[in-house]
Amino acid sequence: MTVPRTEQDAHDRRSLHERIAADLRDEIMTGDLAPGTGLPSTAQLKDRFDASNATIQKALQLLKDERLVVGRAGASVTVRDHRQLTVRPAAYMAPAADGEAYPWLAETAKHGGEARSRLLSVGEAAPPADVAAALGLPEGGTALLRHQVLTLDDEPVELVHSYYPLDIARGTALMERRRIKGGTPALLASLGHPPRLSVDRVSARVPTQEQYEALRLPGDLPVLRTLRVVYGDGERPIEATVMAKAGHLYELRYEFTPDQP
The missing domain is CATH 1.10.10.10 (Winged helix-like DNA-binding domain superfamily/Winged helix DNA-binding domain)
Structure with missing residues (x-):
């Protein structure tokens, strides 16, 4: 009731x-x-x-x-010029062309300043329940986790946990603790899993302890939590990423066209 x-x-x-x-x-x-x-x-x-x-x-x-x-x-x-970033999620889906920077770095650089990604860890892990469901994992199943923090002018702005099915990740550069040239979309495409569809679920949340400390949040500000699931051919999920952004630093921009009857 x-x-x-x-x-x-x-x-x-x-x-x-x-x-x-x-x-x-x-x-x-x-x-x-x-x-x-x-x-x-x-x-x-x-x-x-x-x-x-x-x-x-x-x-x-x-x-x-x-x-x-x-x-x-x-x-x-x-x-102050507080540099609230307007993020266009659709800009991050396409693999980077040869010689081009990872889309997040290229897009963020348009706002000025120096954008970087810092890889924190790589390894097999049990994902959160919503990620496990998105990847279609069995109960207790694991996936490859790539954990990183994104910075702008050396200030942390986003905490990222990206998960990949083990049968896709094993024996590839995804398993290595190093940054991937051109980003994971380019690597997945080269492995025969080109991204075809990306679906975002965005919510505002009270930050976890990890998010609060990693993003150096100044107070009781919310984070924007995005669960992004990327699908390849046959609508197979090939990547599920949880991104936590400092709420006072970001806004998300989505562009739509009306459905045709």
């Missing part, structure tokens, strides 16, 4: 400084407060939110910790 939420349940129970930071963060993310723009003065924020000076300063400190604004107490606070 579903218990209806009461009006009291729906009340925002966050601390006032967290609510103020949330409103200002949204204005920064949407561009209402553009990079280089000064935030309203402390006096203006006090009037707007009916808050004390100490509460306003706590809210601003949250935004400073998130590297969205910069400034000193008693001085003007300015919106």
Whole structure:
């Protein structure tokens, strides 16, 4: 039986400084407060939110910790060029051409800065239940895991766990602890498993301990968790990847055309 939420349940129970930071963060993310723009003065924020000076300063400190604004107490606070990345998932599906960088690195480089991937581990592992189901593994089944963190200007922005069926991975470069030239889509294609379809399931979640530490998250910010399943010929799943992105650094862009009758 579903218990209806009461009006009291729906009340925002966050601390006032967290609510103020949330409103200002949204204005920064949407561009209402553009990079280089000064935030309203402390006096203006006090009037707007009916808050004390100490509460306003706590809210601003949250935004400073998130590297969205910069400034000193008693001085003007300015919106930083926070480089929120607009990601086009469809751009990552095609294998890289000979001599070209892995699509994530090439796409991210368009925003400026230096993008890198750092491989953390490679080995056989039991995947999460949703990954196991996506790959069609039996109960207790394992897959090859390639675990890496992606960085922009040496700051971690995405934690990646990629899983591959063992019968595809065995005896290939997927099993080696080294980066794969051109990325795994190019390698899979060379192995006779060209990517044909990619399906994303995206959710916003409270970060796990691993995600919190690996991404150096500054506070109670959500992560965007994407489960991406890549299918080859015959709709066979050939890769399942769990990507955790810092929620305040990313937005996802999907492009659609209307279904034809």
